[in-house]
Amino acid sequence: MTEKAPVEDFATDFDHTDPQWVANPYPIWEDLRTRCPVAHTDRYGGAWFPATHAGVSTIAKDTDNFTSRTVVVANMRPTDEDLPAPIGVAPPITSDPPFHAIARKLLLPAFSPGVVNALEPQVRALCNGLLDDLIGEGVVNASERYARLIPPSVIRQMLGFPEGDTEKFIEMVHVIMDTIDQPEDERIELWEPVEEYFRVQIEDHMERPRDDLTTFLLNAEIAGQKLAIEHVFGTMVLILVAGIDTTWSAIGASLWHLAKNPEDLARLVGEPDLMSVALEEFLRFYAPVTMARLVKADMEYLGCSMKESDWILLGFPAANRDPVAFKDADQFIIDRAENRHVAFGLGIHRCIGSNLARLELRVALEEFIKRYPTFELANPKDVTWSQGQIRGPRNLPLRVMN
Amino acid sequence: MRVVIDSDLCQGQGRCFSIASTLFGFDELGNGVVLGDGGLTPATLELARLAEANCPEHAVSIEES
Numbered sequence: 495m496t497e498k499a500p501v502e503d504f505a506t507d508f509d510h511t512d513p514q515w516v517a518n519p520y521p522i523w524e525d526l527r528t529r530c531p532v533a534h535t536d537r538y539g540g541a542w543f544p545a546t547h548a549g550v551s552t553i554a555k556d557t558d559n560f561t562s563r564t565v566v567v568a569n570m571r572p573t574d575e576d577l578p579a580p581i582g583v584a585p586p587i588t589s590d591p592p593f594h595a596i597a598r599k600l601l602l603p604a605f606s607p608g609v610v611n612a613l614e615p616q617v618r619a620l621c622n623g624l625l626d627d628l629i630g631e632g633v634v635n636a637s638e639r640y641a642r643l644i645p646p647s648v649i650r651q652m653l654g655f656p657e658g659d660t661e662k663f664i665e666m667v668h669v670i671m672d673t674i675d676q677p678e679d680e681r682i683e684l685w686e687p688v689e690e691y692f693r694v695q696i697e698d699h700m701e702r703p704r705d706d707l708t709t710f711l712l713n714a715e716i717a718g719q720k721l722a723i724e725h726v727f728g729t730m731v732l733i734l735v736a737g738i739d740t741t742w743s744a745i746g747a748s749l750w751h752l753a754k755n756p757e758d759l760a761r762l763v764g765e766p767d768l769m770s771v772a773l774e775e776f777l778r779f780y781a782p783v784t785m786a787r788l789v790k791a792d793m794e795y796l797g798c799s800m801k802e803s804d805w806i807l808l809g810f811p812a813a814n815r816d817p818v819a820f821k822d823a824d825q826f827i828i829d830r831a832e833n834r835h836v837a838f839g840l841g842i843h844r845c846i847g848s849n850l851a852r853l854e855l856r857v858a859l860e861e862f863i864k865r866y867p868t869f870e871l872a873n874p875k876d877v878t879w880s881q882g883q884i885r886g887p888r889n890l891p892l893r894v895m896n
Numbered sequence: 897m898r899v900v901i902d903s904d905l906c907q908g909q910g911r912c913f914s915i916a917s918t919l920f921g922f923d924e925l926g927n928g929v930v931l932g933d934g935g936l937t938p939a940t941l942e943l944a945r946l947a948e949a950n951c952p953e954h955a956v957s958i959e960e961s
Binding site: 599602603605606607608770774831832833834835836838840841842844848849852 | 908922
């Protein structure tokens with residue numbers, strides 16, 4: 495990776511990959527809210543960062559002035575050939591109205607609460623299996639060996655891919671996630687075995703349809719037409735990319751919080767019914783996902799001179815810490831009753847997997863604290879955080895006590 | 897008093913029916929729906945207010961009747 499100039503002032507030169515932002519972005523956002531409140535940078539060819547709930551909300555809901563054609567800030571802008579609007583490469587997350595509604599409506603039933611909640615016994619068994627693998631260990635890396643392994647296994651089950659392929663599937667998911675931002679020619683070679691594996695699975699489902707997400711996608715129709723195989727594959731890639739390091743991060747950050755706050759851990763262990771409200775506070779306080787938009791045309795907006803194709807870094811985690819929107823916003827209040835947090839976004843692009851994410855996060859926490867009612871950071875200095883638009887601990891050694 | 901969901905604002909965030917499953921359900925797309933006529937009693941008013949206060953899209957509201 496090339497060395498980047500350190501950030502001097504986040505108001506005029508922010509960079510969400512700067513080590514200071516990666517280590518602890520919250521004081522930066524708090525500072526920005528009091529003096530900008532929309533920060534700018536010339537990096538990435540020009541980008542804006544609204545630090546308030548109002549700013550984030552306004553832009554998230556304004557699909558007339560901002561496009562979702564690409565949702566990850568990078569040095570390169572997509573060309574029209576790369577990403578034909580309004581569909582985009584990974585519908586519906588990269589789609590704009592009116593196509594967006596068609597692509598989204600197609601997927602929504604597969605992620606509705608009824609369908610997702612039926613997965614609870616499998617998720618619980620999965621978490622217990624992972625915890626069984628840790629028996630006898632006094633220090634466990636809860637990110638690497640627990641949080642990281644839950645989402646891919648759940649999605650493998652939803653897709654109806656063979657159980658014996660779990661390890662292989664997790665490896666492939668990481669190839670996809672680690673290379674998603676690389677230029678296509680570099681990606682093609684690494685993706686070849688991945689595409690081959692998915693092709694075999696898709697063909698198997700065409701021959702033997704089952705009650706799973708793969709069969710659902712193969713049967714789905716837009717305007718009376720079945721989806722092209724590339725569309726099915728593209729949607730599977732989207733589900734993997736959007737559903738894995740996000741939930742991994744949420745589980746990891748919540749465990750990190752509990753490791754550092756024994757009084758919250760003790761309350762959750764002693765009052766299991768508290769989980770439903772605690773879950774929402776974990777999501778508010780440690781919202782892992784920041785999205786992006788592109789400005790459609792030159793305009794004055796929120797007091798800023800925005801230019802066509804400027805990025806918007808859409809910080810839902812920053813919105814969740816805005817004291818205008820939340821009482822004691824900088825305090826983690828485990829029984830916070832009123833919590834209008836925006837961890838899953840706002841408006842038409844609300845995270846389609848939010849019901850699944852909540853299920854995984856809840857069950858993962860419930861089973862972990864049942865197994866380990868007491869735990870703490872083995873060494874705070876060893877904790878590392880991911881860089882980029884998904885924030886969560888990647889190394890999380892916990893000293894556990896049964 | 898009755899509780900209503902503005903279906904133009906609802907995005908299926910899922911907060912209302914997880915907080916108050918006696919007042920709200922969901923449709924096949926996962927969007928919130930009011931069960932019955934949404935009429936509130938003194939006993940259910942508080943739950944409805946909690947659902948209102950937790951909807952990120954401000955889609956839930958309580959109407960005086």
